[in-house]
Structure formats: C-alpha cells, structure tokens
Amino acid sequence: MTNIKQIEENLKREAKRLLESKEVSVVLAYARGYDEHHPLPYAARTAGEVGNLIFNEYCTYNLARYLTKYPPKTKIAIAVKAADSRAVVQLIQEEKVKKEDLVILGIPFIGMKDPKTGEEIDQKTTCHMANPVLYDILLGEEIRDAGAGSPYDVLAELEAMDQAARWSFWEKEFSKCIRCFACRKACPMCYCDPCFMDASRPRWADKSPTADGNLMYHLTRFYHLAGRCIDCGECSRACPMDIPLHLFHKKMAKECETMFGQAAGMKIDDKPVMVNYGNQDSDEMLK
Amino acid sequence: MDFEPKILGIACNWCTYTGADLAGTTRLKYPQNVRTVRVMCSSRINPSFIIRAFQLGADGVLVGGCHPGDCHYGTGNLYARRKLAITKKILEFAGMDQKRFRVEWISASEGNKYAEIVEEFTRDLKALGPQNTFRIEKDSRERI
Numbered sequence: 001m002t003n004i005k006q007i008e009e010n011l012k013r014e015a016k017r018l019l020e021s022k023e024v025s026v027v028l029a030y031a032r033g034y035d036e037h038h039p040l041p042y043a044a045r046t047a048g049e050v051g052n053l054i055f056n057e058y059c060t061y062n063l064a065r066y067l068t069k070y071p072p073k074t075k076i077a078i079a080v081k082a083a084d085s086r087a088v089v090q091l092i093q094e095e096k097v098k099k100e101d102l103v104i105l106g107i108p109f110i111g112m113k114d115p116k117t118g119e120e121i122d123q124k125t126t127c128h129m130a131n132p133v134l135y136d137i138l139l140g141e142e143i144r145d146a147g148a149g150s151p152y153d154v155l156a157e158l159e160a161m162d163q164a165a166r167w168s169f170w171e172k173e174f175s176k177c178i179r180c181f182a183c184r185k186a187c188p189m190c191y192c193d194p195c196f197m198d199a200s201r202p203r204w205a206d207k208s209p210t211a212d213g214n215l216m217y218h219l220t221r222f223y224h225l226a227g228r229c230i231d232c233g234e235c236s237r238a239c240p241m242d243i244p245l246h247l248f249h250k251k252m253a254k255e256c257e258t259m260f261g262q263a264a265g266m267k268i269d270d271k272p273v274m275v276n277y278g279n280q281d282s283d284e285m286l287k
Numbered sequence: 288m289d290f291e292p293k294i295l296g297i298a299c300n301w302c303t304y305t306g307a308d309l310a311g312t313t314r315l316k317y318p319q320n321v322r323t324v325r326v327m328c329s330s331r332i333n334p335s336f337i338i339r340a341f342q343l344g345a346d347g348v349l350v351g352g353c354h355p356g357d358c359h360y361g362t363g364n365l366y367a368r369r370k371l372a373i374t375k376k377i378l379e380f381a382g383m384d385q386k387r388f389r390v391e392w393i394s395a396s397e398g399n400k401y402a403e404i405v406e407e408f409t410r411d412l413k414a415l416g417p418q419n420t421f422r423i424e425k426d427s428r429e430r431i
Binding site: 158163167168169171204212215216219222248252255260273274281285 | 369381423
C-alpha cells in the first residue's frame with residue numbers, strides 16, 4: 001500500500017496540473033480543519049489554493065456529496081476512496097453528473113479512521129473495498145489484498161433477533177433522533193430538492209422530532225436509498241446521536257443484491273435496480 | 288367483543304378493484320374489515336402510504352395489482368413488485384410482523400379470489416391480534 005504522505009503529494013501534484021491546464025475548474029478534496037484529526041471537505045479553485053490540500057487517515061468524508069451542487073457542465077476533479085467512487089458511479093447511472101465532466105482521482109487505501117472516535121473503519125461500517133471502481137488517475141498503487149470479511153457479517157446479530165426484539169432495538173435508536181438531517185447532508189445519494197421531509201403537502205411527519213415522525217423519516221429514507229446506497233457509512237459517522245443507520249442500509253443493500261443480483265455503483269452502464277425490472281424476477285420476493 | 292382487524296386495501300383500478308367490484312356484483316360474501324382505496328396502478332403506491340397506514344392503526348395492509356404480464360400499462364406491476372418487495376423487507380427488518388403486509392395479484396375476473404383472500408387475511412389478522420408496533424396512539428385507530 002502506498003504511503004499516505006505519498007498519496008497526499010500525488011494529490012497535490014495532479015490537482016495543480018489539472019487547475020493550471022484549466023482542464024477542471026474545481027478540485028474537490030480535503031483541507032485541514034481545526035487540527036490534523038478533523039479535516040474538512042475543500043474545493044480548490046486556483047493553483048494557489050492547492051497548497052491547502054491534505055490527505056490523511058481521517059479524511060473519511062464522501063466528496064461525491066458535493067458533485068450535484070455544481071451547475072451542469074462544470075468540470076470537476078474529485079478525490080475518491082473506494083466507496084466514494086461507487087457513489088460517483090451511482091450518480092452517473094442516475095444521470096446526475098456526466099462522466100466527461102469529471103476527472104476522478106482514485107485513492108486506494110485501507111485503514112481510514114473515524115474522526116470522532118479515532119477507531120479504524122472496517123467492513124463493519126463500510127463496503128470495505130480497497131480500490132476505487134472507477135478512476136482516471138490512481139494516486140497510489142492498487143491494493144491486491146483487501147482483507148477477509150463480508151460487509152454484511154455485522155448484520156448477523158440483528159438478523160438473528162426475533163421481530164419484537166428488533167423493533168425494540170430500532171424504536172430505541174430512532175427515539176434518539178433529533179432530526180438534524182446530518183445523515184441526509186452527508187449522504188451522496190440524498191440530492192432531492194425538496195426532500196420529502198421538507199414538503200408540506202403531503203406532510204409526512206411533524207417538523208419537530210416526534211417518535212412517529214422519526215420512524216417515517218428513517219424508514220422512508222431507507223426505502224429511497226434501497227439499491228442506491230453504496231455503503232460508505234457516512235450517515236452513521238455524521239450522526240451526532242450515534243444511531244447505527246448504516247446497519248439498516250447494509251441490510252437493504254444485501255437484500256437488493258440477493259433479490260435483484262446487482263450491487264449499487266459498480267458499473268456505469270447498470271440501471272438502478274428500483275427503476276428497473278428483470279425477467280428473472282418472481283413472486284418469491286414478495287413472500 | 289371479538290377483535291375485528293382493520294385492513295387497508297390498496298387496489299389497482301384495472302384488475303383488483305374491478306375484481307372487488309365483481310365480488311360485489313356476484314353477491315359473494317366476504318368480511319367487511321377491508322377498506323379499499325383505488326389507485327390507477329400498483330406502481331403508483333408510495334411505500335410511505337403503507338408505513339403511514341400502520342402508524343394510523345391499520346392491522347394489516349393488502350395491496351392488489353394485475354398479474355405480472357397483464358398490467359394495463361405494460362410494465363407497471365413489474366416495477367411495483369420490486370418496490371413492494373423492498374417495502375416488505377424494510378417492515379420486516381424494522382420489526383413489523385411481515386404477515387401484516389400482503390401483496391396479491393388479482394385480475395378483473397377473479398372476484399372469488401378477492402373474496403377468498405380478504406377472508407383468509409382477516410382470519411390471519413384476527414389470530415395475530417391488534418397491531419401495536421407502529422401505531423402512534425390508541426385512538427388513532429379511529430382515523431382510518
């Protein structure tokens with residue numbers, strides 16, 4: 001695996017080259033926050049700003065989140081880790097961004113750390129892939145061995161519970177929600193404007209964080225992300241109340257993979273599963 | 288008094304709703320526990336409707352559509368099948384008893400099938416008892 005300092009240098013060099021040659025008008029990457037352990041998402045617009053860019057193991061944020069914020073045809077270079085690149089692929093599938101407008105700077109890296117707890121991020125909270133699935137420039141050497149373990153292993157405990165126990169688990173978790181919408185803000189796939197929660201007609205839930213509104217918000221959001229969630233785990237890391245939202249998203253991703261045979265954000269020619277149907281679909285899935 | 292479950296039925300205009308009509312015109316007897324809402328296509332159903340129904344006190348939700356391949360719009364129910372399958376998984380993983388949500392394909396000529404399914408579903412729900420998982424408050428049962 002390429003040294004993290006080396007990746008940072010490669011990132012700066014490529015960002016500088018792309019901005020100087022006017023190939024892109026903005027480079028999405030990371031900059032220092034109030035200390036080393038708390039980086040910020042950063043958009044470099046001039047070659048002079050490239051000096052601010054950093055990359056270290058705390059740069060977890062999924063920058064694909066910001067792609068849909070730019071006007072169409074903006075040329076953007078974006079630094080992506082494995083899960084982030086899946087988000088980019090998914091956005092291309094959904095025709096939110098165009099491949100020709102992007103320069104994807106892939107970062108092959110394992111061992112990112114949660115800025116909140118300092119713990120290493122592994123397959124328990126992410127898709128646990130090492131190499132980006134789509135990139136134009138790779139900023140380090142490809143990783144051959146990503147390590148064992150399925151991203152869905154962590155679900156075993158919840159799946160083994162009976163329904164009443166699962167409900168009491170989720171009821172407790174959702175009751176913590178303060179409806180700050182940090183999960184929605186952190187999610188690269190939540191780009192709807194307005195979000196169904198902001199709509200007043202129909203008003204799906206109270207604006208204040210009530211138990212039933214929280215249930216409505218989260219369950220509907222899980223549905224909206226079914227077959228689209230690329231398992232970056234940012235929703236849970238963004239959550240100030242530590243609700244393990246990623247577990248539900250993982251379960252939905254697992255079900256979509258089993259039922260429809262397609263994982264989100266792997267190929268740009270795929271069609272998202274929920275706006276598609278297949279000849280192999282059967283009524284078994286409704287059982 | 289015996290527990291009478293409340294069932295929200297969501298039926299597609301072209302097949303299931305017409306099938307339900309046929310059940311009525313042929314004077315078939317089936318339980319009155321189902322309150323049917325007509326939609327133009329089963330793929331028009333927003334999964335939030337189903338969550339909302341359970342929150343407002345439905346004991347069961349029955350969705351009816353055309354048989355796959357017979358959709359009035361060609362492919363609507365094929366999309367609906369995927370959507371409703373995921374909805375079922377969400378309800379199940381959240382901790383709702385999956386027997387309370389049922390999807391059936393009932394064509395316009397299957398009035399007897401409609402009556403049978405409503406009868407069977409009502410019987411199942413009576414055995415399960417009232418749905419208290421998602422329900423917001425006790426008197427919300429009166430809202431549907």
